[in-house]
Amino acid sequence: MRISSAGLFLAIAAISRAPVANAERVLSSTSLNTCQENSGFTASRFNVVFTPNNASVFVNMLAVSSIESHVVFDIAIFIYGYEFMRRTINPCDTGFAGFCPMTAGKTSTPFNLFLNKDAVDQIPTIAYTFPDLDAKVRVFINSTDGSSAGHSVACVETNISNGKTVDLLGVKWAAAIVTGLALLSSAIFSGLGHSNTASHVAANALSLCSYFQAQAIVGLVRISLPPVVQAWTQDFQWSLGIIKVAFLESIYTWYQRATGGTPSELFSSLAQVSVQVEKRALHMVRPALDLFESATARLPVAAHSLARRADTTQTSSGSYVITGIPRVAFRALIETTNIFMTGVIFFWIILLATIVFVAAFKGLCEAFVKAKWMRGDIFQDFRNGWRTVLKGILFRISLIGYAPIAILCLWQLAERDSAAEVVLAIGFFLGLTGTLAWASYKVIRIAKRSVTLHKNPAYILFSDLHTLNKWGFLYIQFRASAYYFIVPVLGYTLLKAIFIAFASGAAQAIALIIIEAAALIAATVLRPWMDKKTNSFNIAICVVNFLNAIMLLIFTEIFNQPPLATGIVGVVLWILNAAFTLVLLIMLIITTTLVFFHGNPDGRYQYMADDRTSFMKSQSQLNTTTELDALGAAARGDGRGGFASELELHSEVQHPEKQSLSSDRWHVPNEYTHQAPSVASSGHEPHTPITSVTPTQPAHPSDGLDTQNNASPHVFRAENNASPWQRGAGYEH
Known part of the structure; x- marks a missing residue:
């Protein structure tokens, strides 16, 4: 049996200490990457699992070695960038067959290794319990023969995972459901005539959704992110429409081929290609072609489709370093060339589903009133002007979806997956941008007319039911005198989209700091939202977004900080955003739930000082x-x-x-x-x-x-x- 250096370094990777837990604990790795030019040892498939309960290491790999000499292994273990331990091992002293001396050839036989109790007892608790563990093992294979004595002839490294992550399906569903129910609740309150309540709930829900999108955008940057940051931001990619649906992915691939594009085939090549998402990026190690003759027909296609992308660079050893949007696509199990269609189609699916739902609800209301199951005055405004209400809802969805559509469409212009997709990107971007720009112009024009005629923008903006239902999505969350603030909001979104789509990592980080700082200053000085609580809610979001931008700049290593500092900042970003997200979700759940049990929902909220409630057709207000x-x-x-x-x-x-x-x-x-x-x-x-x-x-x-x-x-x-x-x-x- 031949035992590779990969098996040896994973055994040494278990040099940490922790007491035995009740649950089954494992440390594993799924990829072995080269870490120097012209490495004499590579592995195309690498699956290793260490089980501390029985002190066994299972190794299954396909590897090739071109080294023929006596060697020693210089092994370093890093935890969050800190070199936890370094050892030098002579394989001749440990009796590893095939490494004393090391010989050229291929290794493909699975095998098991068993560690002694001392090695197992040195594993720390953090290695088994902390989610998205940022641990790396690097092995230099140094020759001891001839002219190359003392020099490294190969370098391999791998990331160690304990199977625990913050990229959880439950987090995604919880965030999506709470946001969706809050938006639905605002629509119900509006239909029942509680306009004050509806505007407050909708404003908070929209702000929360924009914060989720801001976290998702952090994961799209062309910057090497710590594992926990990659995993956390992945929890909110649903807010950008990045959701995998298997049969739709097949349709996107077919459409791309049919329109002259070349789809990537990363996931279809996983049997021959080892893939790893690590701290410094995503590495795809392509095997030497003489080992995989059967893969030569398709690997060049996948390689070509990846190498031409702006987020992908290829090393001399044939590995790929992928960051930004392709990294998010890989973690979502979506082919990189499908992510544009995934986000765009999901947006249109939501629009169509909304049209069907609103039309069906209108029909049910009329049927219930006719059957005398519901009073005729319930949802009366909605039933009389449901088409205008539907337009307003579609406009609101367009506002929510503007960030992902702008980012993906602009990114597609740079990537050009196919001619047809480029045309779609131009059409969707210009269409949605033009629609929101026209809506903003209409609101400003109506407000100025109201000021001219009535010395108050709130008069027409809130007294005209047609205007409120159709264009209110742009201004109802702001105080009446800040009706124009939707323009800075759209500009803020567009600027972020431009830099995410086109800029490099350092430029993105610097631009995001400037953009988020401007947003924070504007929110703090102008306080444009409808009341004090809503202003505080949004200013807090701006503060966290600004802190996230600063931490992104640190991840670029522009300050040449030690790796340990980068690892700590990554953990801080996760803890800060996780705690803040939890607080916002709890606040939204409690406030929305209490409103349902309040006799006068509008009475829970202070009436805005801009006198809008005097002009709105609110049943509770008309009774005062x-x-x-x-x-x-x-x-x-x-x-x-x-x-x-x-x-x-x-x-x-x-x-x-x-x-x-x-x-x-x-x-x-x-x-x-x-x-x-x-x-x-x-x-x-x-x-x-x-x-x-x-x-x-x-x-x-x-x-x-x-x-x-x-x-x-x-x-x-x-x-x-x-x-x-x-x-x-x-x-x-």
Whole structure:
């Protein structure tokens, strides 16, 4: 039996110490990589498992050696970049057959090794229990004969895994389900008329989803990441649409071939190719072609499709170092050339599923009302304008999906998997970017019109139901005076996508620090979100994103820090983000759940200072007796049976003399007449359309208006500076 140096170094890899645990413990490795040029020993398949309970090491590998001399093994063990131990072993002293002296040839016979108790007892607890263990064993094979004596003739290394990882299916499902249910809850509250609650829940859910995407983007950078960072960021790749569905992957591969592309075949070559995701990157070791004649027909194809990619470099020994998006694809068990189609198609599947769901829900509501299983006033706004609501939902999904679509489409322009996919990338990117840009322009235009006519952007943005349902996804999470903030948000997303798709590792890290710092400063100074709690929620996310960017810069080793520092920073990034994610999830679960058991859901949240609730058709708000309720009811036109349409509002600008919401339709509660002392003291009645009405029952246009003395309410309020619609945060100046 021939025992390779690979088997020997794994045996030495078990030089750590730990007490025996109740559960079965193992240390394993699935790849042996060369670590010097012209290494005289390579392994194309390498599977080793060490079981401490019986002190056995099972080795199954395909290896080739070109060394013919006496050698010694210089073995170093690294844990989180720290050289834990170094030993030199002479195989002649230990009786390893085939290594005294070492001879050229191939090794393919599986075998077992047994360690002594002292070696097993030296294994530390961390080797068995810590997830995504960053442990590496490196073996230099040094010749002791002739002119090469004292020189390394081969170098091999491997990463050791204990089988424990933070890349867990349960984490992915938990994060996705909580976010999805929160978004669904906001839609339900909105349909039931609790607009204040719906906007708060939706704002928090969208912010949480954007944070998940930010963590996923960390895993896409062209930077060597510690194993625990790779695993943690993989938990959130679902938020970018990177989800494997086996039959769809086959379709993507077929489509790429049919359109002139060359699919990668990494996973179909695993029987001949050893693959390892390690601290410094992903290495694919290609065997010498004389060992695998049967693989010569397909290995060059896979090699070509990988070597041409911007995220892939090939060493002189034939191994591949893969970072960035291909690394994420490999960990997701997706061929690199399929990841673009995977993300894009998943986005469109969500859009189509949403259309079907909303249409089906509309049909069920109508059927239940007709069968008298549900009151006719439930979901009435949704049933009357479900098409507009559907458009708003699709726009919101487009906003959530903009980050992955921008990243993958721009990346595809650099990779060019096939001509058809490049065309799709251009179309999807320009289409989605144009759609969101047009929506942002519409919101800004409507808000400016509202400011011109009513001195308050909240008036039209929140009183016009058509505008709120269709375009509200862009501004409802912000205070009314910060309606424009969606533009910086889209710019922030686009800039990140550009650098992730095109820049190198160091450039990505520096750019992300600048971008995240700008986002943090803007969020802290402007505080654009709807209230104090939502601002705090988002500012905390910006802080963590900025810290993540700093740690990415450290991973580039631009500071030449010791490897141990890099390993520690990787653990810190995981612990920080895991704890923060848990806190955000618990907060969202608790706040959303409590709302369902609250008699007045809108009452759980403080009404925004921009007076939006006075203009929104919220059932709970309409039951209160405040001054702004009466103003909101009059502004909505409840007295004449509905809301002003977007067309009417548009005509106000074109034909001011025919304003649909002009002075003959403005009715202010009686108490506002007492806010004009200068007029009252003159002994003359103010020439205004103000009538005596109760705060909760606005007057009808026909209720005794003096049409001959119908002075403009704008003039009256300007003279007396008593407009209640110019109060609140952001409107004092």
